[in-house]
Each structure stands twice: as structure tokens, then as C-alpha cells.
Amino acid sequence: MSSRGEEQSFISDARRTQIIEATIATLNEIGFVRASLAQIAKRAGISTALISYHFGDRMDLINRTIQTLIEDNASFVLERVKGGRSCRERLHLFILSSLEYQETYPERFVALVEIIFNARTPDNIPYYMLNDEVDAEPLLLELRTILRDGQVSGEFGEFNVVIMANTIQGAIGEYASPGVASRMDAASYGAELVRIFDRAVSPSSD
Amino acid sequence: MSSRGEEQSFISDARRTQIIEATIATLNEIGFVRASLAQIAKRAGISTALISYHFGDRMDLINRTIQTLIEDNASFVLERVKGGRSCRERLHLFILSSLEYQETYPERFVALVEIIFNARTPDNIPYYMLNDEVDAEPLLLELRTILRDGQVSGEFGEFNVVIMANTIQGAIGEYASPGVASRMDAASYGAELVRIFDRAVSPSSD
DNA sequence: CAATTTTCTGATCAACTATTCAACATCCTA
DNA sequence: TAGGATGTTGAATAGTTGATCAGAAAATTG
Numbered sequence: 001m002s003s004r005g006e007e008q009s010f011i012s013d014a015r016r017t018q019i020i021e022a023t024i025a026t027l028n029e030i031g032f033v034r035a036s037l038a039q040i041a042k043r044a045g046i047s048t049a050l051i052s053y054h055f056g057d058r059m060d061l062i063n064r065t066i067q068t069l070i071e072d073n074a075s076f077v078l079e080r081v082k083g084g085r086s087c088r089e090r091l092h093l094f095i096l097s098s099l100e101y102q103e104t105y106p107e108r109f110v111a112l113v114e115i116i117f118n119a120r121t122p123d124n125i126p127y128y129m130l131n132d133e134v135d136a137e138p139l140l141l142e143l144r145t146i147l148r149d150g151q152v153s154g155e156f157g158e159f160n161v162v163i164m165a166n167t168i169q170g171a172i173g174e175y176a177s178p179g180v181a182s183r184m185d186a187a188s189y190g191a192e193l194v195r196i197f198d199r200a201v202s203p204s205s206d
Numbered sequence: 207m208s209s210r211g212e213e214q215s216f217i218s219d220a221r222r223t224q225i226i227e228a229t230i231a232t233l234n235e236i237g238f239v240r241a242s243l244a245q246i247a248k249r250a251g252i253s254t255a256l257i258s259y260h261f262g263d264r265m266d267l268i269n270r271t272i273q274t275l276i277e278d279n280a281s282f283v284l285e286r287v288k289g290g291r292s293c294r295e296r297l298h299l300f301i302l303s304s305l306e307y308q309e310t311y312p313e314r315f316v317a318l319v320e321i322i323f324n325a326r327t328p329d330n331i332p333y334y335m336l337n338d339e340v341d342a343e344p345l346l347l348e349l350r351t352i353l354r355d356g357q358v359s360g361e362f363g364e365f366n367v368v369i370m371a372n373t374i375q376g377a378i379g380e381y382a383s384p385g386v387a388s389r390m391d392a393a394s395y396g397a398e399l400v401r402i403f404d405r406a407v408s409p410s411s412d
Numbered sequence: 413c414a415a416t417t418t419t420c421t422g423a424t425c426a427a428c429t430a431t432t433c434a435a436c437a438t439c440c441t442a
Numbered sequence: 443t444a445g446g447a448t449g450t451t452g453a454a455t456a457g458t459t460g461a462t463c464a465g466a467a468a469a470t471t472g
Contacts, residue, residue: 012418012419015419029330030326030330031324031326031330031332032239032324033238033239033324033326034326036458036459036460037459037460037461038458038459038460046420046421047420047421047422048421048460048461049420049421049422049423049461049462049463050419050420050421051460052460052461052462053419053420054419057460057461058459058460058461113323113334114323117319117320117323117324118237118238118239118323118324120236120237120239120240124235124236124237126237128319128383129384130384131383131384131385159398159401159402160398162385162386162389163377163380163386163395163398163399163402164402166377166380166383166386167373167376167377167380167399167402169380170373170376170377170379170380171369171372171373171376171377173376174369174372174373174375174376177334177337177372178335178336178337179337179368180368180369180372183368189369192365192366192369193369193373195365196365196369196370196373196406197406199405199406199408200402200403200405200406202405218448218449221449242428242429242430243429243430243431244428244429244430252450252451253450253451253452254430254431255431255432255433255450255451255452255453256449256450256451257430258430258431258432259449259450260449263430263431264429264430264431
């Protein structure tokens, strides 16, 4: 009935989101490798055929799940970064809200990691090798913008923006690593990261 | 014949290493998810039954493969770090040689990542959540030692050693990420990381 | 209420999975 | 060269995978 092909929505959007949530739960419980349609269906309390009915393909389900996760994470962080007045403050907010998201929704972060490091395109390119596309890594692009703006305004010193952005993003991701998150809350970890990168991005004193 | 159960070695150690190398190649070509025994056997030019003959289990093969990869990487880096006289120099050597390893043996690094982010213990704990064990992350332990020694000797300032070590390790791992390695060789990327973390670990000037 | 569309299930499918096993080949030793 | 250990294979095993299809159930429509 809809004029646009994309717009295929009904009351059973609820089903699709329910299946996606079951997918996230399954990825957390048994990981990507064992997250079969049967396992996902069991957790959703439905038959496997119903998944095939609502999603064209297994990869279609995976792709819509990761899309949901990326959008969730991005909107959470970007909303908070908007409030920063200086570039330095925006950088702080970026780091702290990213960690807050991980602490608040650990299952969503785990599911994101599971998909990114396991899924591959039909021509066998791993998802973690595709980070460059615009809608795949909106947060990385925002981080680069903050850093570049800070250099232009003189708030920050000289450094390679792409590398610094990846380093900061890597440090944020390391929060999930054991022996860190288990011993420390997101705010403390974030405060330490802010201290580290405040010095790293500052203009040289000489 | 051997008195120790471990010591079951013959001329067909060659077979085991051949199979492990085929596993590494398979992980690179099609990833962990699709790396079945049949695919590995095809690349090794043998039958799948022979893999089961030399390795008790599929997970046994995976575990011996990752063990090989970790030992390779660690000995490469540790050998070079030994030559450093100051803590700062050892830190530089750690960063640069880690990147050199990635640049020289990209397939081994990719295989390592594939296993770490996909494999799970029998009780469903992801390998990337086990980094704390001694033989699982010898490089992380060495990095912590360098940082702590530097703090004691006064070469470095104050910071959380565990977090700084994870941050540095994360930044090294980010080299594989697209839009970085493709545009830049390991030496240039390493020089930039050295610049960043030289400032981050230096004692405060105030 | 009747008719039509949408939603959902159980059964079925061929293709794959890891592992086992009997048989065969090769090697080393005595 | 005889004999026993080691190495290797093809076939068979039971189990799981993603996907399809006819038809039932439910919802929406007229």
C-alpha cells in the first residue's frame, strides 16, 4: 500500500523490534557464532519461520540490529556533546558520555562488538574493516571534527587528527576490557582518560 | 613412549604446524565464523579426519593456534624491548616494534583478532574477557611494568598504570583500522603515537 | 457477519557441521 | 624382510544450520 518501498510499517513493527532485542540478548548470552535463528527465536518466544517472515535474510536481521545499536549509541553521545561550549569541553563530554553509555547499556555495547568483529559482507570483507563509511561511524567523525575545530581555534596543539581520534576511541573501547571495568566505574575511568588526553592534545609549552 | 603426556612429538610436528598455518590462512580469507574443519583441510590439502587425528578437538586446534600467535607476537616485541636502556626508550621500542609486527605479519594479527573476538570458553565466556591471565597477555604485563618502573624512577609522572597501558595497547591495535594503515606506514604511525604518549606520560611541569 | 489481508506455525528441505571408524598406506625398527 | 606403530583417507554418523511452503490463526476490512 505504501508508495515508498522503505515505508513497510504496521503494528508489527513491535515484532521487528522484539526480534532485534532478542538478537541483542542472544549475542550477549552465547555470542555471534552460536546466535542461530533457532536460538534467537527461542529467546523471543516465537518460531524461527517468523523471523524469516519479518526479515528477508539472516544478514538482514544482523544489519538492522547493528544499525539500531549504532544509532542508539550515537544519539546518546551526540545529544550530550551538543551542550559543550568549548572544544575541550566537547571532548570531555564525548569521552564521559561514551563511557556512561557503556556502563548504562553494557549488553548493547557487547552486541555491537560481537557483530562488528564477526560479521562479513557477501564478498568476505569484515565489518571492522568498513568503519570509514559515514553512517557506520558517526561518532568517529564527530570526534575528528571536535579535534580539528580545536586545532583551528588554537585550543589544541598539533597532532594527526585521524590518529588521535582513533586513539581516543580505542581508549574508550578498552573500558569494557577486564581488569578495568570490574575495578572502576565509568566516571573514574573517564576522569583518568580526560586527564591523559587533556595533556595529549594541549598546545606545546615550548 | 614419552614419559610426559605433553611431549607427544614426532616428525609429524610438521603436520600440526602445517594445519595451524592453514588455520591462520583460513581465518584471514573467510573469518572465524566460516572457518570450518572442511575449509581448513581444503587449504592444507588434507582430509578433515586428519585434523581430528592430530588435534583432539576443534577448540584444541583454535587454542593451539592462538597460543602460537600470542607467543610469536610477544617474543618479537619483547626481544626488541630488551634493548632499551631507559623506561622511555623501552616504551618507544614497545610501541614501534608492536606496529612493526603488525605491518610485517598482518595475517597473523588478523587471525589473532578473529580468534580473540569470536572464540568462547565452554561456559560461554568470550576470550576477549580473559585478557588478565598471565600467559594470555604477556605484552600487556610488560607494558605495565615499563610504565610502573618509569614512575618509580621519576622518568614518568603520575597516572593510572592499568588504564595507560590499555590506552597504549588500544592505540597500537587501532593501526589495523581502515583509514589509518592504508594511508600510512607503521613507522610514521608509530612516530605519531610516540609523540602522543611521550606527552601523556611525562611528569607534570607545574 | 463475510471476505480479505496480515500474521504466525509446524513440517520439510538440502546443505552444512564436527567427529568417528574401518580400512589402507607409509614408516621405522628389529 | 617381517611386524608393529604411526599416519592418512573416504565414508558414515548424528546433529544443526537457514530457508521455504502450505495452511491455520488472527486481525482488518467492507
